[in-house]
Amino acid sequence: xxxxxxxxxxxxxxxxxxxxxxxxxxxxxxxxxxxxxxxxxxxxxxxxxxxxxxxxxxxxxxxxxxxxxxxxxxxxxxxxxxxxxxxxxxxxxxxxxxxxxxxxxxxxxxxxxxxxxxxxxxxxxxxxxxxxxxxxxxxxxxxxxxxxxxxxxxxxxxxxxxxxxxxxxxxxxxxxxxxxxxxxxxxxxxxxxxxxxxxxxxxxxxxxxxxxxxxxxxxxxxxxxxxxxxxxxxxxxxxxxxxxxxxxxxxxxxxxxxxxxxxxxxxxxxxxxxxxxxxxxxxxxxxxxxxxxxxxxxxxxxxxxxxxxxxxxxxxxxxxxxxxxxxxx
Amino acid sequence: xxxxxxxxxxxxxxxxxxxxxxxxxxxxxxxxxxxxxxxxxxxxxxxxxxxxxxxxxxxxxxxxxxxxxxxxxxxxxxxxxxxxxxxxxxxxxxxxxxxxxxxxxxxxxxxxxxxxxxxxxxxxxxxxxxxxxxxxxxxxxxxxxxxxxxxxxxxxxxxxxxxxxxxxxxxxxxxxxxxxxxxxxxxxxxxxxxxxxxxxxxxxxxxxxxxxxxxxxxxxxxxxxxxxxxxxxxxxxxxxxxxxxxxxxxxxxxxxxxxxxxxxxxxxxxxxxxxxxxxxxxxxxxxxxxxxxxxxxxxxxxxxxxxxxxxxxxxxxxxxxxxxxxxxx
Numbered sequence: 100x101x102x103x104x105x106x107x108x109x110x111x112x113x114x115x116x117x118x119x120x121x122x123x124x125x126x127x128x129x130x131x132x133x134x135x136x137x138x139x140x141x142x143x144x145x146x147x148x149x150x151x152x153x154x155x156x157x158x159x160x161x162x163x164x165x166x167x168x169x170x171x172x173x174x175x176x177x178x179x180x181x182x183x184x185x186x187x188x189x190x191x192x193x194x195x196x197x198x199x200x201x202x203x204x205x206x207x208x209x210x211x212x213x214x215x216x217x218x219x220x221x222x223x224x225x226x227x228x229x230x231x232x233x234x235x236x237x238x239x240x241x242x243x244x245x246x247x248x249x250x251x252x253x254x255x256x257x258x259x260x261x262x263x264x265x266x267x268x269x270x271x272x273x274x275x276x277x278x279x280x281x282x283x284x285x286x287x288x289x290x291x292x293x294x295x296x297x298x299x300x301x302x303x304x305x306x307x308x309x310x311x312x313x314x315x316x317x318x319x320x321x322x323x324x325x326x327x328x329x330x331x332x333x334x335x336x337x338x339x340x341x342x343x344x345x346x347x348x349x350x351x352x353x354x355x356x357x358x359x360x361x362x363x364x365x366x367x368x369x370x371x372x373x374x375x376x377x378x379x380x381x382x383x384x385x386x387x388x389x390x391x392x393x394x395x396x397x398x399x400x401x402x403x404x405x406x407x408x409x410x411x412x413x414x415x416x417x418x419x420x421x422x423x424x425x426x427x428x
Numbered sequence: 429x430x431x432x433x434x435x436x437x438x439x440x441x442x443x444x445x446x447x448x449x450x451x452x453x454x455x456x457x458x459x460x461x462x463x464x465x466x467x468x469x470x471x472x473x474x475x476x477x478x479x480x481x482x483x484x485x486x487x488x489x490x491x492x493x494x495x496x497x498x499x500x501x502x503x504x505x506x507x508x509x510x511x512x513x514x515x516x517x518x519x520x521x522x523x524x525x526x527x528x529x530x531x532x533x534x535x536x537x538x539x540x541x542x543x544x545x546x547x548x549x550x551x552x553x554x555x556x557x558x559x560x561x562x563x564x565x566x567x568x569x570x571x572x573x574x575x576x577x578x579x580x581x582x583x584x585x586x587x588x589x590x591x592x593x594x595x596x597x598x599x600x601x602x603x604x605x606x607x608x609x610x611x612x613x614x615x616x617x618x619x620x621x622x623x624x625x626x627x628x629x630x631x632x633x634x635x636x637x638x639x640x641x642x643x644x645x646x647x648x649x650x651x652x653x654x655x656x657x658x659x660x661x662x663x664x665x666x667x668x669x670x671x672x673x674x675x676x677x678x679x680x681x682x683x684x685x686x687x688x689x690x691x692x693x694x695x696x697x698x699x700x701x702x703x704x705x706x707x708x709x710x711x712x713x714x715x716x717x718x719x720x721x722x723x724x725x726x727x728x729x730x731x732x733x734x735x736x737x738x739x740x741x742x743x744x745x746x747x748x749x750x751x752x753x754x755x756x757x
Binding site for chain 1: 453554599609634651657662663681689690691693
């Protein structure tokens with residue numbers, strides 16, 4: 100178990116998820132004695148978990164290449180191997196992102212229909228959530244890669260957001276067909292003309308991630324990563340300035356006290372824990388990366404994302420859709 | 429005069445700017461009778477402006493190609509021609525962005541040392557502002573283009589933010605030297621090894637736009653445009669949710685009333701009018717694009733940005749710096 104507050108938040112997160120998902124059985128990889136006492140502390144009963152001992156943890160600063168060489172006996176490596184062996188349906192980790200990506204790529208392998216796996220995250224929109232991918236698995240993407248990201252994102256939105264016909268958009272610098280790169284226009288043609296009968300919207304701009312016009316936003320990993328981090332930076336800046344302002348005088352503090360419920364509602368709506376769980380798509384297994392700094396509620400949400408994908412039989416659906424897309428090449 | 433609230437906010441903006449900049453003389457391009465009555469309304473005395481009549485306005489939805497063909501006698505076209513003829517030092521417009529870009533590019537021409545002009549905007553950071561460029565003048569940029577953006581951005585930060593040695597960063601998906609594209613590494617080498625003795629920081633990620641670690645963030649126009657719009661979308665979403673939450677009950681509204689000054693302080697800090705003014709850099713003249721939806725205060729700030737650049741002799745400084753950079757090719 101890795102992450103800033105592991106193993107505490109991981110076991111507590113499993114316990115919270117257990118309330119909602121009583122049929123899920125957890126395999127907890129990490130230091131047995133620590134996990135045992137946390138399971139007792141958080142009332143996770145022994146019939147819903149197994150502990151698989153490992154005292155090797157991949158640290159947050161371990162490079163992916165080192166993790167690949169040395170990480171097989173780590174808790175992360177063993178958890179991934181367990182999915183590969185069919186003993187677990189999915190893996191959820193709050194540990195080192197680069198290491199998790201390298202180990203899942205190596206351990207679970209790419210689906211044969213997928214040319215490039217991608218990282219997807221859900222971002223808040225005005226009324227629901229928007230799935231954005233790729234967020235950095237690849238820094239470049241050709242037209243077919245982008246079209247495949249669209250199809251994988253569409254399956255994801257059906258599985259996790261429960262949307263019957265998710266609307267797909269491609270991120271660009273304008274909505275008109277003439278804007279941006281040829282690659283984007285080619286990807287657009289593939290998605291529009293696909294026999295999958297997708298709900299393809301066309302091009303969207305950065306601000307449309309948030310207005311709920313589309314459910315899936317497709318981009319290359321470089322642009323997606325920059326956009327995601329810019330969004331995180333903006334959010335942190337604005338909430339930081341708001342916090343400082345509301346503490347700046349006794350009158351403001353009194354007002355804040357009266358607005359407590361409203362501000363809590365505001366906080367809950369933009370709560371990053373709600374959107375916790377970056378997902379590696381395009382692999383022979385479900386792998387969800389929880390934010391390293393999240394708490395138990397955030398980790399429980401990441402578990403829920405993973406179980407949604409398993410229940411939906413996400414990999415099977417993705418394979419089938421990508422095969423159909425491929426037939427149009 | 430163009431923009432959502434022109435000519436009203438333009439004349440009022442000039443009047444506000446006039447308080448701070450009593451030596452600036454305005455050339456107001458547009459419908460004479462309307463402007464005359466607005467000047468009287470906003471107490472802009474006749475010794476500080478000339479009106480140049482034009483009743484042709486480039487509409488917000490006019491394509492740049494049409495603007496180029498038909499826009500010469502429009503208020504925008506005439507204002508740009510006035511800069512080109514040396515009758516005005518700079519042009520500020522709240523009109524159609526694409527048209528302004530096309531007309532300034534055509535009218536003012538590219539500086540001979542500049543391979544690609546760029547669009548720069550200032551974004552709020554924790555303690556000051558960060559200049560980001562290119563925001564969409566070009567969708568692609570090679571290493572030399574990026575290095576030139578860095579130099580132009582550095583001159584801008586000295587001129588407008590008054591920073592003696594602005595710190596420059598290149599936007600990437602990680603801070604390590606191995607991250608991202610070769611182009612970014614090459615641009616990094618050009619800036620680091622330049623005889624200009626620049627304060628070059630290296631790579632920065634999207635979230636660093638806001639933490640004040642660097643004063644200038646360099647990127648290609650595609651990534652910059654997506655980042656900017658994602659930032660605008662995030663800001664709009666968060667402030668919208670906050671507004672709704674604070675109006676959701678009578679207790680919240682009472683609290684909001686008590687926190688009025690604090691919330692006003694918050695609003696002032698993130699006020700987009702403060703950062704109003706996207707600037708076209710790399711041309712034989714100063715051209716500032718005010719946000720189309722801004723008000724008079726925002727427009728006055730855009731005027732101030734333009735006059736700062738003129739006072740600093742921005743074009744001369746840019747030329748000199750780019751010549752030095754070129755000598756290292």
